[in-house]
Amino acid sequence: xxxxxxxxxxxxxxxxxxxxxxxxxVAYKQFMSxxxxxxxxxxxxxxxxKNTLRNPGNGKYLIAKVSGVIRGFAVYGPARDEDLxxxxxxxxALNIHPDSWRIKxxxxxxxxxxxxxxxxxxxxxxxxxxxxxxxxxxxYENFGFKHTGHSKIDNSHSGNPIHEIRYSKSLR
Numbered sequence: 820x821x822x823x824x825x826x827x828x829x830x831x832x833x834x835x836x837x838x839x840x841x842x843x844x845v846a847y848k849q850f851m852s853x854x855x856x857x858x859x860x861x862x863x864x865x866x867x868x869k870n871t872l873r874n875p876g877n878g879k880y881l882i883a884k885v886s887g888v889i890r891g892f893a894v895y896g897p898a899r900d901e902d903l904x905x906x907x908x909x910x911x912a913l914n915i916h917p918d919s920w921r922i923k924x925x926x927x928x929x930x931x932x933x934x935x936x937x938x939x940x941x942x943x944x945x946x947x948x949x950x951x952x953x954x955x956x957x958x959y960e961n962f963g964f965k966h967t968g969h970s971k972i973d974n975s976h977s978g979n980p981i982h983e984i985r986y987s988k989s990l991r
Contacts, residue, residue: 820885820922824931827880827892829872834889835882836864842914850949852979878911879935883928890919893928895936898945900985907987908936910946913955925958933962937990944990947971950982964988 827835840859848856872880876896883891892914898907910932915925936944946964948955969985 821887822924822927823884824881824927825884827872827882829869831882831889832868832872833861833865835868835892836861838889838892838916839864839868839914841916845917846914846952846954847949850951850979850981851976855976855979881928881931881935883915883924885919885922885924891915891924891928893932895932895944900945903945906940906942908939908941908944910944913946920954926962929958929962933988933990942989942991943987945985945987947973947983947985950984956986959986959988962988 840861843851843859844856871878878894878896881893881895882889883893892912893910894912895908895910897905898909899911900907900909903909910929913925913928913932915928933944945967946959948959950970964986965988967985967987971983971985973981973983
C-alpha cells in the first residue's frame with residue numbers, strides 16, 4: 820500500500836470534502852443527529868474547502884493519499900483557545916475516509932503533523948475530541964496525548980450539544 824502525505828493544494832478540495840463528509844457521517848452518527856449528518860453537502864463543503872485553500876490564514880493542511888486517492892486530511896496551526904499562548908499549536912481536524920480506517924492512515928497523518936509542528940516554535944500541541952469517540956481518543960493517547968481536564972460544549976455543528984475534551988502533548 821502506497822501512502823503519500825503532502826500539503827493540500829487547490830484541486831484537492833472536492834476529494835477533501837468527500838472525505839470530510841463521509842468520515843463525519845460514519846464516525847459521528849452516535850454524537851450528531853441523522854438529519855444534520857445527512858444534510859451535509861459535498862458541493863457546499865467543496866466550496867468551503869476551495870476558499871480555505873485559497874485563503875489559508877494561519878492554518879496548515881495536509882492530505883493523505885492511498886494508491887493515488889485522497890483518503891484523509893489534517894488541519895493544524897496556532898492554538899485557538901484564549902487560555903493558551905503562542906507556544907501552543909492545535910490539531911484542528913484529522914479525518915480519514917471510513918474505507919481507509921485501520922490501515923494506519925490516521926497514525927501516518929498524525930505523525931506528519933507532530934513532525935511539522937515540532938519544527939516550528941511550538942512547545943506543545945493540543946486538540947479537542949468528542950468525549951466518547953473512543954477510536955480517536957485511543958489514537959491520540961497512543962501518541963502520548965494526555966487529557967488536560969478541560970472540556971467544552973460545542974453547539975455549532977448539529978444543534979445537539981457535543982461534549983468535547985482537550986488533550987495535549989508536549990513537544991520538548
